[in-house]
Amino acid sequence: MRHFDLVIIGSGSGNSILDDRFADWNVAVVEKGIGPNDAYGGTCLNVGCIPTKMFVHTADVAGAPEAGAGLGVDLERRGVRWPEVRDRIFGRIDPISEGGRRYRAEGSPNVTLLTGEATFTDVKQLTVQTADGAETITADRFVVAAGGRPVIPEIPGLDQVEVHTSDTVMRLDELPRRMIIVGTGFIGAEFAHVFSSLGVEVTMIGRSGKVLRVEDADVATRFTEIAARRWDLRLNRKVVSAEKTGDAIRLNLEGPEGAESVEAEKLLVAVGRTPNADLIDAATGGLELTDEGKIAVDDTQRASVEGVWALGDISSEHELKHVANHETRVVQHNLLHPEAPISSDHRFVPHAVFSGPQIAAVGLTEQQAQQRGVEYVTSTQDYAGIAYGWAMEDTTGFAKLLADPNTGLLIGAHVIGPQAPTLLQPIIQAMHFGLDARSMARGQYWIHPAMPELLENALLNLPLN
């Protein structure tokens, strides 16, 4: 039985743990392959953040005729060459993934790459189903970075129709005329924007009364209003069954007005992701799980077995790449300096939804502030009220800030509108470094007439004591 100093399960964020400081460690990396082509390098690179944002940018460009019309510029979208868009994007990503795999397999002398699904068969003992058969290995230390996978809900008939998830939908052979998207979270909102901008008729189905309902209620309400104008939006609906009808897929729904059905050539299911703790049989490895089925870790990312750490989607409540990256750096340090471990900082975790419009947020929503009994004041600034917003003729975007009325410290920020993720970054910085709203607003220049004036005004308008 081969024994290693360190075994890393998962080649997403886990792949970036190893650097020169591990050169004299005997390491194994285990990866089963992700997505339709069993790729190396995890979700973000192959089936997540990176390709989706490459499609989102393309979709934003495809939306220029609509944006231009409001400015008095007549543009024409003569067509979308989907195979070319798709192949451009994956023509860039697939070689990076393959290069990463080759580097681990052939270019890292102290690293053994084991390709296959890994399962704990005992505490600190792993069995990997490789193409050459099963191999059982042990190690002094394990890093579990095995991520998660899309959930497919239990709906009668769904197993009889072709179901796409975010893993497969970006590699469609051709654009369908119509697409049904089940789910109104991050993935639903981003792909609805992508496919509708590229000319697909999108029907979006949600269980609740709002799209992106975890956002601050003002933001979710505004986004839902816009979504209803862009897509055939069916909210407060339960999907009762699925069936095939000729070339199409029909979903039978139950809604406020009773039974109804929707049809499309393609179906995308985006109802959340589940951690891969079951795939690796974490319980047999002695690893405690949270109520959500994630691997339980302390603030230094240590799991319940000594010498085992976990990071990213398999253990974090935040399924975001910047969080997985942060936790990777913490685990990396703690592997190298076990005598002086550091903790992850999850105080101000931002997120963004790259849809149309874009959304970005950090800290508490107003509803969370109320539930927690936190004292707060708010200020909302429309894009329509700043000079660059006039330039864009924006009528729907805004920034909303929440601050402590006594200290002026920011406790939440929510932006919906053009470039929201970029605009939010200085607020994240202020929260991390304890900069109060007045100092932030008046202690620096704000470029005029640039979009960050949105934040300058929102900061100045906070009714602080």
Ligand SMILES: Cc1cc2nc3c(=O)[nH]c(=O)nc-3n(C[C@H](O)[C@H](O)[C@H](O)COP(=O)(O)OP(=O)(O)OC[C@H]3O[C@@H](n4cnc5c(N)ncnc54)[C@H](O)[C@@H]3O)c2cc1C
């Ligand atoms: C469509 C989509 C868009 C996204 N967009 C964004 C975004 O814009 N911004 C953002 O911050 N986040 C985004 N995310 C989330 C982000 O991709 C994840 O949070 C991040 O990639 C998680 O990294 P990880 O290292 O924890 O897991 P992963 O990158 O998923 O790595 C886990 C690896 O472990 C492997 N594995 C699993 N089980 C086993 C096993 N038993 N044996 C061997 N190998 C195994 C998997 O094949 C995988 O390669 C997006 C996610 C999706 C799905």
Ligand SMILES: NC(=O)c1ccc[n+]([C@@H]2O[C@H](COP(=O)([O-])OP(=O)(O)OC[C@H]3O[C@@H](n4cnc5c(N)ncnc54)[C@H](O)[C@@H]3O)[C@@H](O)[C@H]2O)c1
């Ligand atoms: N821009 C980004 O950072 C980005 C982009 C995509 C994904 N992600 C990450 O990936 C995660 C997964 O994305 P997601 O959109 O699949 O999940 P999500 O949790 O964002 O949204 C899932 C939605 O599906 C609904 N739902 C759950 N079960 C359902 C059912 N049976 N029928 C109908 N609706 C149901 C939920 O109520 C929710 O609204 C996100 O939470 C996020 O952390 C991030």
